[in-house]
Amino acid sequence: MNRRSTLVLTLAAALLTGALPATAEEACPNPKDALGVSRIVEIDAKSGPLYGGFTKFDKEPRFLGPKEVVLTFDDGPLPKYTKPILEALDKYCTKATFFYVGTMAQAYPDMVKEVMARGHTMGTHTWSHPLNLRALSVERATDQIERGFAAVAMAAGQPIAPFFRFPGLSDSNPLLAHLQERGVAAFTVDVVSNDSYIGSPSRLVARTIAQVEHHNGGIVLFHDIKASTAAAIPTILAELKKRGFKVVHLRSKTNFEPLPALTAELEAKRLAAEAKKGNKQAAATDKKLVPFYAPIAVSTLEAKSEPEVTVLEPTAKERVHAGGTHATASQPVAAPAAVTDGAVATPAAAAPHSAKKQARKRHKNPDLDPTSLSGAIGGRW
Numbered sequence: 001m002n003r004r005s006t007l008v009l010t011l012a013a014a015l016l017t018g019a020l021p022a023t024a025e026e027a028c029p030n031p032k033d034a035l036g037v038s039r040i041v042e043i044d045a046k047s048g049p050l051y052g053g054f055t056k057f058d059k060e061p062r063f064l065g066p067k068e069v070v071l072t073f074d075d076g077p078l079p080k081y082t083k084p085i086l087e088a089l090d091k092y093c094t095k096a097t098f099f100y101v102g103t104m105a106q107a108y109p110d111m112v113k114e115v116m117a118r119g120h121t122m123g124t125h126t127w128s129h130p131l132n133l134r135a136l137s138v139e140r141a142t143d144q145i146e147r148g149f150a151a152v153a154m155a156a157g158q159p160i161a162p163f164f165r166f167p168g169l170s171d172s173n174p175l176l177a178h179l180q181e182r183g184v185a186a187f188t189v190d191v192v193s194n195d196s197y198i199g200s201p202s203r204l205v206a207r208t209i210a211q212v213e214h215h216n217g218g219i220v221l222f223h224d225i226k227a228s229t230a231a232a233i234p235t236i237l238a239e240l241k242k243r244g245f246k247v248v249h250l251r252s253k254t255n256f257e258p259l260p261a262l263t264a265e266l267e268a269k270r271l272a273a274e275a276k277k278g279n280k281q282a283a284a285t286d287k288k289l290v291p292f293y294a295p296i297a298v299s300t301l302e303a304k305s306e307p308e309v310t311v312l313e314p315t316a317k318e319r320v321h322a323g324g325t326h327a328t329a330s331q332p333v334a335a336p337a338a339v340t341d342g343a344v345a346t347p348a349a350a351a352p353h354s355a356k357k358q359a360r361k362r363h364k365n366p367d368l369d370p371t372s373l374s375g376a377i378g379g380r381w
């Protein structure tokens with residue numbers, strides 16, 4: 001029996017035994033008591049906008065109102081933790097945006113498909129999560145971005161959103177300019193759960209809620225590769241509901257178009273790996289499976305009771321290419337008040353030339369810059 005019939009049988013069995021939620025209602029047992037989705041923000045990414053507070057670069061104004069949050073999960077998928085997080089999101093009838101890493105998506109393609117089948121939005125987070133893209137040449141950093149998109153789209157087997165988050169929030173002008181050229185929206189964060197460092201679920205709940213309250217909502221960063229996050233999410237969602245927070249769900253007006261050469265290269269590698277595993281047939285048939293899988297949840301949700309939709313069509317900001325190096329700041333912007341000491345040095349205002357030199361020096365060594373998030377916290381984001 002080949003892989004296709006095995007999977008069809010599994011899906012059928014799951015539907016019969018009720019393992020998979022057949023309708024949105026079943027996925028959302030009591031909408032009245034759940035967190036839900038209060039608003040959908042549909043973003044037209046073609047101008048390469050940048051959203052969120054943690055950045056020094058020109059960004060879009062905050063689109064979230066008081067007590068509105070966007071739930072985001074990075075670095076996955078990792079089924080062991082992604083799955084319980086999906087169950088919790090379903091239980092509270094709410095949606096999130098996932099920024100997936102190419103190598104992880106290639107390792108767990110079915111999990112990527114399941115995240116999308118449950119109505120969540122899929123973005124990316126580079127091919128192999130280098131801690132600081134600014135430490136790479138612009139060419140290598142751009143390849144990391146494009147390869148990540150191609151790999152996640154391939155694993156999803158369907159179009160994904162042109163949404164990207166820099167690992168370690170290590171953005172730079174040439175890379176933002178590249179995203180602009182490619183019609184990709186970049187998302188930094190407003191609220192850091194710090195689940196990368198907090199192992200205790202109860203401490204993670206306390207920290208996250210305190211930060212969400214402090215910022216009065218915002219784009220919240222979690223990682224669906226963490227045990228503490230999987231354990232804490234149900235309580236965090238219940239707490240957000242109790243405190244009157246509302247979830248805003250992001251979606252894209254357009255789909256991302258991966259570079260065909262990269263898709264072909266990754267596909268060839270995948271086939272070779274499959275062939276090596278002695279599974280010659282599988283690859284060609286896999287693709288046909290997706291239409292059977294994907295449309296179930298999404299369309300039902302929308303047909304039933306779509307929340308209010310806000311469409312954002314930002315205009316392009318000027319991004320300085322700076323001759324192929326990562327010039328850091330076209331002009332410095334204060335980081336969100338909650339986390340910085342406010343003592344932002346702004347050499348750029350003084351002498352443009354030496355400011356660029358300064359900026360390049362600072363870009364190569366974020367520790368020189370007190371406002372540099374990755375410098376201040378470091379580690380894997």
Ligand SMILES: [Zn+2]
Nearest residue numbers: 074075167381
């Ligand atoms: Zn990350």
